[in-house]
Amino acid sequence: MVLLVWVGALLGLGVAASGAGTNYANVFSLPDTDSKRAYDLMQRAFPESAGNTDTVVWKVDEGSVRDGSVRSRIEPALEEIGRMAGVGAVSGPYGEQGAAQISEDGRIAYAQVTFAEQADAVPKELVRDVVDTARDAARDGLEVELGGLAVARVQEPPTGTAELVGVLAAAIVLFVAFGALFAMLLPIVVAVFGVGTGLFGTQLISHVTDVPEIASLLSTLIGLGVGIDYALFIVTRHRRGILRGDDPEEAAVTALNTSGRAVLFAGGTVCIALAGMLVTNLRFLEGVVIGTSLTVVLSVLAAVTLLPALFGLLGPRVLSRRQRRRLAAAGPRTEAVSGLAARWSAGVQRRPRTVAVVAVALMAALALPLLSLRLGTVDQGNDEASTTTRKAYDLLAEGFGPGFNGPLQVVVDGEASDALVTVLEETDGVAQVAAVPPANGVSVIQVVPTTSPQAERTDRLIDTLRDDVLPEAGVQAHVGGVTAVSKDFATVTGDRLPLFIGTIIGLGFLLLLLAFRSLVVPLTAAVMNLSRRRPPSASSWRSSSGVTASNCWASARRAPSRRSCRSSCCRCCSGSPWTTRCSW
Known part of the structure; x- marks a missing residue:
């Protein structure tokens, strides 16, 4: 039933989103800044030409751009661009005021194409027409390139390629880690359902409030990350329970009571971090927060509802065939704490002060470049060398x-x-x-x-x-x-960054305070700026007498009450750190 509900939700939202289409509002604004006041004045002075200005640049290998053979190809293209709906003005170098638009050696010239809207609001179809019309004027010995923010938008790679590569890489890693096809597929299926419903929901929300187009990209990246990670966390705990001899339903209950709770709070901290952008008072980020937070919430919901339903369908097949044969032949196995990670953690706990001093010193050294950090944004000089925007950038600089x-x-x-x-x-x-x-x-x-x-x-x-x-x-x-x-933008971001960080730490502190009912844990998290805390594994403690905590946990689970659970833990693992973790 749960699986059917999720499939119905995904298909229903998909049909609704396809029918409604998207209404993304790519509006970038920096209120109360000098550049915004300059833009407002320009919009008053030139309402049809106050939008984004892009550049058409051309260079001849021999002769001059003033030659008739060059003008006969460039001028008709510029006139055609000027007649396009959505283009406010085109200023070329061949008019009375255009002498300054030709380089001193006469081999490079440019024309400015001013749109009626800012770059994010200019239709991509219009920009493609401008690019195609200008580049059609090129020939051997005449290079034509285009630069500007609007042109940069149409040469971006198609969406979905990076996400597909990420999913394939995750599938390979999961298969190597689990050695089982179904165990590998579970986190990916959960992430796909969470991201899919989140994206379709964001498309529908774009008709109600301003949501920028980049929200869909960020929602996909963040949703895939948290969806796979959260599901992986629960699947790992579920598989360990089956290997310990639990039946699949009991293992699922244990996984949800432990890892599932941690996933809920981890998702909450991610949403808090995203919501921290709201305090920056940058209005164009609100749609980003809505879209990404919705995707995270749905990914968490899929992890704690859809994933247990899939556990019920698969049963012991979440294990590999080899693991199932070994379990049937040798019976349940007890988990012993060993390996490099166990030895490292034990060594750190034996010398906590020394390790803490060394760690703080190392982090301080790594943070030194922050003192000379200069915020800013990249320009088209950072574009790929093969792109037309980078070529236009280099021609103008030359x-x-x-x-x-x-x-x-x-x-x-x-x-x-x-x-x-x-x-x-x-x-x-x-x-x-x-x-x-x-x-x-x-x-x-x-x-x-x-x-x-x-x-x-x-x-x-x-x-x-x-x-x-x-x-x-x-x-x-x-x-x-x-x-x-x-x-x-860099100045506003830098000025509001302390408020942003403070909000995240403060809200995260309150969330962890509710989760653990302790001041030490949220204070530690605030200091370390951690976004997640996982409950301790039942196999992560070993008593001083050599009794493994997994055996203690097994006896505690059979205890009929919390009081007897606590006493069972304490009798079984007396003198071990596990005594203080009986509540788990």
Whole structure:
């Protein structure tokens, strides 16, 4: 019955999601930042051209881009792009204002394609049409490439490839670990059901609230991870119970009472970590939190309901044939604690203070680079060398300097004076300044740095413009552009990171306090920043008299009451650490 319910839920949500389609809202916004104020002014001045600006770059092997043979191929392509619905403007190098768009040697030129929307909101079909139209103009001796955020979206690899590779790798590892086909399939089946229902549910939720497209990718990655891991945890405990002689149902009950409880709290800590993003007040992350949290909850639900149902269907076949034959021939086996892990843990417990000091010193040394950490985002100079965005990036850097790939926009609420342009030109770190005619009471000045977008000097230039140059010039202006947005995003993230971490630790502390009814355990977890705590294995303790804890556990399970369970444990394992763990 449980299996039928899950199959019905997966198919029903799949049909509903397919019928409704997706309504992802890829809206990126950084409220109360200088770059956001610059964007708002640009949207007021150029409502049809305030969207994302991408670049068409071309280079000739011989001659000049001004040659008629080159213009006859490039100009018709640019005109066709300009007529496309959703394209706000196309500014090429062959007009009166386009001389600066040709390199000094005349071999490289570019045109700017400004969309009516930001990159995440531009339809991919439109961007593909722009890319195909521009690249169709290429020929031998004429290279045409495109760069920009919108173009980068359409050259992303198809979704699902990485997830498929991950599932196949997990299947191989699980089969090697278990040696049994069904035991290998169980965690994967549970993860597929959890991720599938989570993804379909997220698609339906996208019609109710803003959910970015990246939420589906993150939901898949996180859901596969926790789904396989949680199911693996329970399957391992279930198999050990059968090997100890328990019947499959009794082994399943024990696995759910121990590992299943830990899975519930582990899923809770993951959801808490995801919900911590809400306190950053970055509104575009809310949909990500909703989608990923829903997938985690459904993965946990599948692990504690669907998995026991599959246990009931498979019975002892969760073991390999060899294990079943050995169990039938030799009977149940007792588990002895041995191996490298056991010896290591025993050695650590014998010298806890020494090991703690060494561990803290090692972690402190590894954390030293954090002191010089500079937050930021990658640009298209990090793309694969074979992509058109990387080739366009390199061509622009070759023809116009490294800073041309990350121009800044100084947006003035009013008319920009010639004095302001002069001051910007004289600012250290500025390679080129170009003013755009004012529109609707707003002036835009494009500032090209001398350094690349990721360079620290470019970061300092933005601060210099905002803190010194513009205030001293006495104008109300803001610095925008992709590079400025990346800097503001890094700044906002860094400023709110302590609140984010503090929220996670605080909520995790409360969850563990409820789970263990102890202050020591949640305090330890808070210090170590652990997200999970597993109950101790019944075979992980050995008494001082040499009696294994598994035998003690067996006698305790047969005890009719909690009091006699405690007394059985204490009589069996007197003097061992297991005495303090009778409640398990």
